[in-house]
Amino acid sequence: MATVTIDKARKAYGAVDVLHGVSADIADGEFVVLVGPSGCGKSTLLRMIAGLEDISGGTISIGGRVVNDLPPKQRDISMVFQNYALYPHMTVAENMAFSMTLAGAPKAEKQKRVAQAAQILGLTELLGRYPRQLSGGQRQRVAMGRSIVRNPQVFLFDEPLSNLDAKLRVAMRAEIKSLHRRLATTTVYVTHDQVEAMTMADRIVVMNGGRIEQVGRPLELYDNPHSTFVAEFIGSPAMNLLKGRFDNAGGRAVFRTNDGILLPLPAGAAEMAGTDAIYGIRPEYFAISPANTGIPARVVVVEPLGSETQVTAKVGEQTIVIVFHERISMEPDEIVWLQPQAERVCLFDANGRRIADANTGKILEHA
Incomplete structure (x- = not known):
C-alpha cells in the first residue's frame, strides 16, 4: 500500500491545457473517487498516475517516490479498464495470472495467487472458461482478479461499471467497496456517475474544466458545496x-x-x-x-x-x-x-x- 501525492500536475496537448495545476493527497489505504462531467480531465489524471500519459508539469508521487519519468510497469500499480481488456484466447485463470507469467513467476506461486483472488471474487468455478463464455459482471470480476493477483500498491479504476446494466452496477459497486475493505489497498476510482461516487468513496474529488472544484467526504460535499457546480453535480435530484x-x-x-x-x-x-x-x-x-x-x-x-x-x-x-x-x-x-x-x-x-x-x-x- 502507498500514498499518492499529486502536486500541481499539468497536462497540455500542444497549446491546449487539459489539467491546470491539479493538487491532491490520497492517504495510504484510502478509496478516492475522481468525479466530474465528460471532458473535465478525470480520466487524463488517472492515466497520468498510471504512466499512460506524460506529465506536462508538476509531480506525481506514489509511496513517496516521484514517478513522473517511470514507465507503468515500474510504478507498482494495477489498472482496471472500462472495457475489461481480457485476452479472448486465454482462460480466466490465464488472464488473471498473465502479469505473473510475464514476470516469470513459478507455476505454484501463480496458481496460489489466482486461487486466492478467485475465492475472493467468486470465480473459482469459472477459472477454466474463456471471456466469451462470461457475463459482463463476470468479465469485470476477472479484470479485478487480474489486478489483485499483482498485489499492487495502488488500484486504479477507469469507469469500470459503465458497460453494465443498472442492476448489475449496483451489485458491483457493493462488491468493489467490500473488496477494498478486505484488501485495504489505496484506490483511485474514476466515474462520471455521482451516485457511484457518493456510495463508494472515502473522499470525492470533484473536477471541472481541468481543475479541482472541491475535495471532501461524500456528505460534506452534499451538505456544504463550495460552488454551484458542486451543488448541482452532487446529489440526485440536484440542489x-x-x-x-x-x-x-x-x-x-x-x-x-x-x-x-x-x-x-x-x-x-x-x-x-x-x-x-x-x-x-x-x-x-x-x-x-x-x-x-x-x-x-x-x-x-x-x-x-x-x-x-x-x-x-x-x-x-x-x-x-x-x-x-x-x-x-x-x-x-x-x-x-x-x-x-x-x-x-x-x-x-x-x-x-x-x-x-x-x-x-x-x-x-x-x-
Missing part, C-alpha cells in the same frame, strides 16, 4: 438554485427572488441588502405549509417513485424540484405552499461561489 438578491423586509434579512418572492435566510447570514446572489436548497428540505403561508409554487410534474415522490414546480418563473418521503397527492397546475428549512440553505454569490460570513470570513455552512 435547487434560485437567483435573486439579499433584501430587508419587516426589519429582517430575507432573500428576494428575481420574481419578487421572499425566502427565509439561515441564522448568521451576512446582511448585504441589494447584493445579487443565488439561494441553494436541496429538494428534501421543503415542507408543505398552510394555504397562503410560505412560498407559492405551481406544480408542473408529479413523479411517484414508491419510496418517495418527486415534484417539479415553478416558483415564479424558476423551476425547483421537491422530494417528499411520504405519499402525497398533487396535480399539475395546482398551487402548493412550501416552507424551506432556512438552516439548510446554501448561499452563493452571483459567480456561483459560496458566500462567507462578513465577520468571520468562514463559509456559511450548516450542520
Whole structure:
C-alpha cells in the first residue's frame, strides 16, 4: 500500500491545457473517487498516475517516490479498464495470472495467487472458461482478479461499471467497496456517475474544466458545496438554485427572488441588502405549509417513485424540484405552499461561489 501525492500536475496537448495545476493527497489505504462531467480531465489524471500519459508539469508521487519519468510497469500499480481488456484466447485463470507469467513467476506461486483472488471474487468455478463464455459482471470480476493477483500498491479504476446494466452496477459497486475493505489497498476510482461516487468513496474529488472544484467526504460535499457546480453535480435530484438578491423586509434579512418572492435566510447570514446572489436548497428540505403561508409554487410534474415522490414546480418563473418521503397527492397546475428549512440553505454569490460570513470570513455552512 502507498500514498499518492499529486502536486500541481499539468497536462497540455500542444497549446491546449487539459489539467491546470491539479493538487491532491490520497492517504495510504484510502478509496478516492475522481468525479466530474465528460471532458473535465478525470480520466487524463488517472492515466497520468498510471504512466499512460506524460506529465506536462508538476509531480506525481506514489509511496513517496516521484514517478513522473517511470514507465507503468515500474510504478507498482494495477489498472482496471472500462472495457475489461481480457485476452479472448486465454482462460480466466490465464488472464488473471498473465502479469505473473510475464514476470516469470513459478507455476505454484501463480496458481496460489489466482486461487486466492478467485475465492475472493467468486470465480473459482469459472477459472477454466474463456471471456466469451462470461457475463459482463463476470468479465469485470476477472479484470479485478487480474489486478489483485499483482498485489499492487495502488488500484486504479477507469469507469469500470459503465458497460453494465443498472442492476448489475449496483451489485458491483457493493462488491468493489467490500473488496477494498478486505484488501485495504489505496484506490483511485474514476466515474462520471455521482451516485457511484457518493456510495463508494472515502473522499470525492470533484473536477471541472481541468481543475479541482472541491475535495471532501461524500456528505460534506452534499451538505456544504463550495460552488454551484458542486451543488448541482452532487446529489440526485440536484440542489435547487434560485437567483435573486439579499433584501430587508419587516426589519429582517430575507432573500428576494428575481420574481419578487421572499425566502427565509439561515441564522448568521451576512446582511448585504441589494447584493445579487443565488439561494441553494436541496429538494428534501421543503415542507408543505398552510394555504397562503410560505412560498407559492405551481406544480408542473408529479413523479411517484414508491419510496418517495418527486415534484417539479415553478416558483415564479424558476423551476425547483421537491422530494417528499411520504405519499402525497398533487396535480399539475395546482398551487402548493412550501416552507424551506432556512438552516439548510446554501448561499452563493452571483459567480456561483459560496458566500462567507462578513465577520468571520468562514463559509456559511450548516450542520
